[in-house]
Amino acid sequence: MKYKSQKVAYWFFALSMLLLVLQITYGFIMGFARIGFDGLHEFIPFNTARAVHTNLLVVWLLSGFMGAAYYIIPEEAQRELVNVKLAYVQLISLALVGVAAVIGYHFNWWEGRKFLEIPRQLDYLVVVNILLFLGLIIATLYKGKRKTTTALVLTMGLLFAALLYLPGMLPFDSQVMDSFFRWWVVHLWVEGVWELIMGGILSFLLIKLTGVDREVIEKWLYVIVGLTFLSGVLGTGHHYYYIGVNKIWLIVGGIFSALEPLAFLAMALFAVNMYRKGEKKHPNKIALFWTLGSAIVSFVGAGLLGFAHTLPQTNLYTHGTLVTAMHGHLAFWGAYAMIVFAIISYALPNLTGRKLYDGARGRAAFWLSNIGMVGMTVAFGVAGVVQVYLERKLKMDFMEVQNEISIHFVVLIICAALFTAGVVLYIIDFIKYGKPNDEALEISEN
């Protein structure tokens, strides 16, 4: 690390890891409930587990993105963060809001709107928290010696993510309008502005790890985020096919969401080409694994598997089935979880001064978690396709179908165990690195 204030990133990463473990725990609760082991139903019914599982995902990824910003922005702007104490205040308040929301879900305190379950009172605290975070990042960038494209794209992504949170807070009497604007938040986050954040982090890592000229990397970064918005904004239409709005979305959503894989393909080609072009052999191979892995897996999970059910003709049958869960798991893992793992793997040796990146544990963590997640995706996919045929073609009753496909959830749980083993190994490495310290300032390298 080059600046002392970058140390705050470590604590955001640590919060990320903690919440990830909780997220996985609730995932197992749901997996077991699906095969009949629902002994926790009295205390943690499925809807609670589900809200906790998806919201923790959002919070741990946001915490990871914030950590990434606190690490990257000082280095890009070439100055310390404007106020480190406020950054810690922001960290603690983020953790408190997250914990309050998760506890609230166990006591029926929520909004019950998919992915945006956080109760309204806490929504306001989220807004204050994000404003504080953005204030710190933007002020640092503004006062910095330079304003790089990487830093600007990352900051723009974070700023737009905050702005797009607002449509989700609009009250509607109509379920249709509620749903319509809920996707403004959810879709435009994950298939829009979060990709700016991912692109910014990816660009920073590629500059550091491959040694390819910044100008070249940043030029392609613009092309990729350009493609993302060009396809992703109107691609929101694929959520509007069958919720009670005009048929025009079948055409617009169909065309533009079919283009969405292009942005992910460009991202994967970009990462692999920069790696090939790079002459610098950075010793932190495991960070490179996660970086390239993220670009490639996001293409498969978000791009290809998204395309698999995005056309209106297909979506007519797959809408509202486990096929969505198949796409969702590999997409989030590849695009966002892996990029957070990548920046953590890159930053930890620099923050702590300990270079533990040669160990077998790091590689085992990478392969186990990825193989496990691919297995989970296949299990969800098979369950989803069978569900579509039995329920929507053969007209079987919902619960009869659920009993038929429960075996796939046994497979899901086994694969999830593999995935978890990988994540645990990653976290063991995280703990072994120890805490960040000022001595790392001297030992650090790019």
Add this chain to the structure above:
Amino acid sequence: MLSKKQARAFFLGGTLVTFLIFIGLTIFSFSEGQDQSNYGDITEEVVRGKELWEQNNCMGCHTLLGEGAYYAPELTKVLDRRGEGYVKALLMTPNPWEPNGRKMVAYGFSDDEANDLIAFFDWISKIDLNGFDTVVSPLAKDKN
């Protein structure tokens, strides 16, 4: 060869144009004459039903308009499929409900609350879903 400046122009221009089109289509979708949801039929009961639907996070297990958690049945056409009496009895029962071994929380709604939820489901069931309504709830399909 593409310059960085051109790449930036592509990003900013493309984003601006697609976003403007998106806003335009949104306004069009909710303009007069385009409503497929019978917006005018939303009564106070329907609104209260929607609030109950949200307060209890029903979407955390069920799906509605194809959106939800895929753990419990799709409810867009539930009144068609099961009939009002059945649904109302289920909403009001204080006893845990366990079809085929899958548990549902016993909400024990009052008569008024159950009526509000029924009004909400009734409004939902009449929305024009661009053809999805015939697929979404197979047992209701024959009635369409």
